[in-house]
Amino acid sequence: MNRPASPNPFALAQPVMADVTLTRDDMKFIATLVYEQAGIVIREHKEAMTRGRLARRVKALGMNSVAEYCAFLKTPQAAGELPELINAVTTNHTAFFRERHHFDHLRKDVMPRLLQERSGRRGRIRIWSAACSSGEEPYSIAASCRDVVGPRSDLDFKILATDIDTDILTRAEAGIYPAELFERLPSDVKPMLKLEGGAGRGEARISEELRRMIAFKRLNLIEKWPMSGPFDVIFCRNVFIYFDTQTKASILDRFVALLAPGGFLYLGHSESLPQPHPNLRLIGRTIYERTA
Numbered sequence: 332m333n334r335p336a337s338p339n340p341f342a343l344a345q346p347v348m349a350d351v352t353l354t355r356d357d358m359k360f361i362a363t364l365v366y367e368q369a370g371i372v373i374r375e376h377k378e379a380m381t382r383g384r385l386a387r388r389v390k391a392l393g394m395n396s397v398a399e400y401c402a403f404l405k406t407p408q409a410a411g412e413l414p415e416l417i418n419a420v421t422t423n424h425t426a427f428f429r430e431r432h433h434f435d436h437l438r439k440d441v442m443p444r445l446l447q448e449r450s451g452r453r454g455r456i457r458i459w460s461a462a463c464s465s466g467e468e469p470y471s472i473a474a475s476c477r478d479v480v481g482p483r484s485d486l487d488f489k490i491l492a493t494d495i496d497t498d499i500l501t502r503a504e505a506g507i508y509p510a511e512l513f514e515r516l517p518s519d520v521k522p523m524l525k526l527e528g529g530a531g532r533g534e535a536r537i538s539e540e541l542r543r544m545i546a547f548k549r550l551n552l553i554e555k556w557p558m559s560g561p562f563d564v565i566f567c568r569n570v571f572i573y574f575d576t577q578t579k580a581s582i583l584d585r586f587v588a589l590l591a592p593g594g595f596l597y598l599g600h601s602e603s604l605p606q607p608h609p610n611l612r613l614i615g616r617t618i619y620e621r622t623a
Contacts, residue, residue: 349389350396353382357401361385361420364404369417369495370553370578384419388412418496422573425464427471427512428520430568432616433597434475437564441595442479445563446486455487457560461552461567461586463492466503466545468566470537473544474523491558493550504547506537552582560589568617569599579605587611590621 353361361381362373373381382397389400392412403409404416428434445456458476460469469492480488494500513524513535525538550556552570565586571579586596587610596611596619598604604611604619611619 349386349394350398351382351386351389353378353385353397357398360401360404361416364413365417365420368413369421369551370575370582371417371420371573372575373420381420388415388419391415414497418498421496421499423464423496423499424569425467427467427516427524429467429471430597430600430617431517431520433566433568433618434471434520436595436615436618437472438475438479441564442476446479449486453485453487456489457562458490458564459558459562459566459589460490460492461550461565462570463494463500463503463547464496465499466492466506466537466547467508468492468568469503469545469547470506470524470541472564472566473541474520474525477525477541477544478523488544490545491562492545492547494547495549495551497549500547500549504542506542507531507534508537509533510535553578556585556589558589561591561594562589563591563594564597565590565594566597568597569602571598571602571605576605583608587621592621592623594621595619596621 358375358378358381365371365373385397385400389395389397392400392403394400394403404412445454448454449456458472460472463469469490472490476488476490480486492503494503510533513521513526516524525541526535527538528536567582567586571582574582583604587608590596598617598619600617602617608619610621610623612622614620
């Protein structure tokens with residue numbers, strides 16, 4: 332005769348697993364809420380990804396289920412949670428010198444032209460990284476421009492780097508990355524990303540010289556923008572893929588309004604304009620120039 336095992340008073344209590352079931356109604360609610368808050372479209376086939384990302388918030392808040400989290404989001408007390416929800420559902424895949432041809436164009440064609448136009452006039456050059464993620468893009472921009480600009484004191488050069496995700500902005504501003512990311516870079520661009528000591532084991536930090544070239548700010552692309560421009564260059568890569576046509580067209584019009592005549596807009600490799608724009612012409616692989 333088998334006896335039921337007696338409870339072991341020394342056994343460690345097992346953590347209670349949260350219920351991560353995401354119902355169709357809750358999926359629809361989350362997709363609508365994220366669209367209203369950030370203009371990001373979450374399609375039905377992203378259900379598994381959404382469930383996994385919501386589960387992190389459920390765990391962080393000590394809740395018992397995704398359903399409880401969704402119910403919480405419908406209360407007035409959830410206003411402070413909305414930025415965390417947006418942080419959770421946004422994707423931050425990026426890399427140093429990703430889509431290399433953009434940085435080659437910036438360094439070899441755009442910057443020499445801008446320096447020639449503005450030499451001796453205490454000229455102003457502004458570049459905007461409109462969805463900077465964890466910082467690899469703006470640091471690649473800074474590295475591409477630094478050697479061209481050199482030690483000139485007659486030039487007002489700044490890079491604005493913005494993102495909707497506050498967590499990722501904190502990481503970007505710190506400029507600390509796994510050292511292996513730099514080791515894998517092509518040999519001709521590796522020296523351009525100046526590094527400094529002081530990071531943890533297995534990590535490397537972008538030099539202060541490059542970090543000083545960049546101002547990191549939170550910005551929601553579908554809300555009012557505080558800057559007035561003009562910008563000489565705007566990077567907005569692999570962002571339009573998350574918006575619907577109407578939102579893309581609206582943001583594109585606002586980019587063009589802030590882009591100086593003769594300025595350049597870089598999009599991601601899989602992106603294109605939602606429709607031909609009367610003030611933009613395609614001059615290279617996902618490189619557009621403002622014509623008027």
